[in-house]
Amino acid sequence: MTEIRTPRLVLRRWFDDDLVALSEIHADPVVMQRIGDGRTRSLEETAQDIEAWEEEWDEEGFGMFCVELLGSGELAGAVGLSVAEAPAEIAGQVAISWRLGRVFWGQGYASEAAHATLEFALQDRGLDRVVAAIRAEDGSSANVLGKLGMQAEGAARHLVHGHDLTLYGIDLTQYQH
Incomplete structure (x- = not known):
């Protein structure tokens, strides 16, 4: 089992026990x-998300x-890697993303988790490049990506949801751990 x-x-x-806590964050x-189409997700949809994430682990190795939280065992959210489906500019590339419960914002958890995930991608999984797509107005996520050393590389429009995106990327030669 992969653990960092x-x-x-x-x-x-x-774990099965994670469903309720994550569904509360998704609600x-x-x-x-700023995630997907911006709508909340039900318990059933959250269960489908976890199932899809676990399938990606089995198929992709990430x-x-x-x-x-290390001290309390409390579920703070999700962070990780997925093969981007959209926008077309990054489709097929490995993207990093995260979502944390609001009570965990502003404490550096997103940066800490994303840094460990980026290191996992580039060093443990041997990926050459990681990308990210965030809503153009999402300054908090832009700040996290900047702390990771990821550079803004362009803009796109999400064809399904219609919002403007800023695209980021980093490759192994740019990464400094």
Whole structure:
């Protein structure tokens, strides 16, 4: 089982017991406003998300981690890697993303988890490049990506959801751990 420990977090695969806690995060409209189409997700949809993430782990050797607080064991959210389907400019490339419960914002958890995930991608999984696509107005995520050393590489429009995106990338030669 893949598990990464940081000073404050455990990044691990998903357990059945994680469903309710993640569905509570997915039910928060403020958390979800910059993810996908911006709508909240039901318990059933969250279960489908976890199932899809676990399938990606099995097929690709990477996926979305459960983010757990090391001290309390509390589920803080999800961070990880997936093969991007859209926008076309990054389709087929490995993208990093995250979502944390609102009570965990502003404490550096997203940066800590994303840094460990990027290191996992480039060093443990041997990927040459990782990308990200965030909504153009999402300054908090842009800040996290900047801390990772990822550079803005262009803009795109999400063809399904219609919002403007900023595209980021980093390759192994640019990465400094």
